[in-house]
Amino acid sequence: MDNIVDFSKSHNMKAYNIKAKDIIVEERVYLKCAYGCKDFGKRLNCPPNCISIDKFKTILSEYDNAVILLQEYRTSSKENMIDAWEDARREAFRTMMEVEKFAFNSGFTFAHLLRPGSCNECQVCEEKCSKPSLRRFSPEAVGVNLDKTLKNVNIIIDYSDYSVINLIGILLLE
Numbered sequence: 169m170d171n172i173v174d175f176s177k178s179h180n181m182k183a184y185n186i187k188a189k190d191i192i193v194e195e196r197v198y199l200k201c202a203y204g205c206k207d208f209g210k211r212l213n214c215p216p217n218c219i220s221i222d223k224f225k226t227i228l229s230e231y232d233n234a235v236i237l238l239q240e241y242r243t244s245s246k247e248n249m250i251d252a253w254e255d256a257r258r259e260a261f262r263t264m265m266e267v268e269k270f271a272f273n274s275g276f277t278f279a280h281l282l283r284p285g286s287c288n289e290c291q292v293c294e295e296k297c298s299k300p301s302l303r304r305f306s307p308e309a310v311g312v313n314l315d316k317t318l319k320n321v322n323i324i325i326d327y328s329d330y331s332v333i334n335l336i337g338i339l340l341l342e
């Protein structure tokens with residue numbers, strides 16, 4: 169797995185090997201999606217259009233390892249934070265997909281990315297996903313408590329610098 173960490177770092181991302189059992193999944197994370205996020209029910213990678221928290225718990229139990237991916241996106245040159253957030257997660261997602269592809273080609277045939285945020289590969293989601301090969305749900309969409317998970321594996325993120333957006337993904341590995 170060290171080669172995956174090295175590959176991520178060479179693509180301007182921080183990467184941390186963790187055990188899959190250290191990923192904390194809680195039912196209450198659903199509240200953050202259902203009551204507060206504008207993309208709930210609209211994006212096809214978001215609840216209730218993605219797999220359930222229960223289903224994800226079962227899937228997660230079949231993995232031993234994972235990599236936390238972190239990309240820091242600087243917004244200082246951006247005036248509009250909404251545009252910056254759109255650009256940041258699109259850019260981070262595409263880089264993280266390169267890592268997923270690299271992992272697959274390295275022999276991790278069940279490598280699967282949990283992407284940062286809701287999908288914005290298209291202007292809107294129609295009834296069916298128009299780019300199914302790019303459809304990945306976020307950690308939060310399947311109940312991952314990211315804050316607790318990061319603390320659990322001693323990853324500290326400085327949220328005090330508002331000119332930086334921290335994009336976090338999880339790559340499941342097997």
Ligand code: SF4
Nearest residue numbers: 287290293297298299
């Ligand atoms: S690829 Fe397009 S249609 Fe599919 S989930 Fe993403 S934004 Fe929606």
